[in-house]
Amino acid sequence: MTDWLWRTAYKIGFRAARFWWWLRRPDHDGAVVAIWLDGRILVVRQSYRSNFSWPGGRIHRNENPRDAARRELGEELGLAISADALVLAREMVVDWDYRRDRVRIFELHLQAEPRIRLDNREVVGARFIDPLALLQTDDLPPFIRGYLTELLPKRQRPLAGA
Numbered sequence: 001m002t003d004w005l006w007r008t009a010y011k012i013g014f015r016a017a018r019f020w021w022w023l024r025r026p027d028h029d030g031a032v033v034a035i036w037l038d039g040r041i042l043v044v045r046q047s048y049r050s051n052f053s054w055p056g057g058r059i060h061r062n063e064n065p066r067d068a069a070r071r072e073l074g075e076e077l078g079l080a081i082s083a084d085a086l087v088l089a090r091e092m093v094v095d096w097d098y099r100r101d102r103v104r105i106f107e108l109h110l111q112a113e114p115r116i117r118l119d120n121r122e123v124v125g126a127r128f129i130d131p132l133a134l135l136q137t138d139d140l141p142p143f144i145r146g147y148l149t150e151l152l153p154k155r156q157r158p159l160a161g162a
Helices: 002-024 065-077 131-135 142-151
Strands: 027-037 040-046 056-058 087-096 099-109 123-129
Touching: 027 065, 040 131, 056 065, 065 099, 065 123, 087 142, 099 142, 123 131, 131 142
Parallel strands: 027 099
Antiparallel strands: 027 040, 027 056, 040 123, 087 099
């Protein structure tokens, strides 16, 4: 019951935030982590969104982007990793959710499947997926689509609109 209340609060809060962003068009600084294992990438399902995403979130004032990425991994997946395990792969600015979003994408390459502890409130699902299959999903955040499109050779990418 408690998890259900939290998920409901996240959904309502997210809708209110998107309305506020629509009115104000704020700038946002974020950090996300592309977690790789055996050629597959980890995607998460958030309770307040219908699309796949990656673990990550807002960079707090005076917080280092790498520290923000590590903090988010701990909060969302229960993963504790060393700072040197994260490699900054890309930094991009995208317009998304009515915000100008400056996103730092870190990569984490794993040798074995991690033990993930979902809070079942904000993050309700996580699984490894083939990156080509991920590119074929609708409503993919633009930073994920941009990263994978740059990363994968043209011959492997799905056709536009496929």
